[in-house]
Amino acid sequence: MADTQYFEGVGRRKASTARVRLYLNGEGNFVVNNKPLEKYLARSIDQVEIDNVFKVTGTQGQFDVSVKVSGGGVTGQTDSIRLGIARALLKSDPEKRKVLRKHGLLTRDDRVKERKKPGLKRARKAPQYTKR
Numbered sequence: 001m002a003d004t005q006y007f008e009g010v011g012r013r014k015a016s017t018a019r020v021r022l023y024l025n026g027e028g029n030f031v032v033n034n035k036p037l038e039k040y041l042a043r044s045i046d047q048v049e050i051d052n053v054f055k056v057t058g059t060q061g062q063f064d065v066s067v068k069v070s071g072g073g074v075t076g077q078t079d080s081i082r083l084g085i086a087r088a089l090l091k092s093d094p095e096k097r098k099v100l101r102k103h104g105l106l107t108r109d110d111r112v113k114e115r116k117k118p119g120l121k122r123a124r125k126a127p128q129y130t131k132r
Helices: 044-057 074-092 094-102
Strands: 006-013 016-023 030-032 064-070
Touching: 006 074, 016 074, 044 074, 044 094, 064 074, 074 094
Parallel strands: 030 064
Antiparallel strands: 006 016, 016 064
16 A cells, blocks of 8 residues: 555544545555554444445445544544545545535534533533522
């Protein structure tokens, strides 16, 4: 994978950032932080969600995928990887934009954790009111 051509995409979700590289002429190998996808993301629903990008575009097994992901939790990392793959696929073939857009794979989910406010326990949870 060192000297071959690749397409890069960056995906973000919540506190997570994923840098994805799609290598041409691959056999479908998928590595996340130097671990196989199945080891890194144990839940099968996460693996299906990521694989869905390739199914929708009809590119299953055509690329070797290398991902560096950091920050956030499992769901945030899964969504950031999915967005990174979609953006890299778009660079590899701009004709796929319509299909990716139709399935909502190019839209970044911008929801993040709301900050804690002073005098409250969390962002909106107030301390319990006592009358006496």
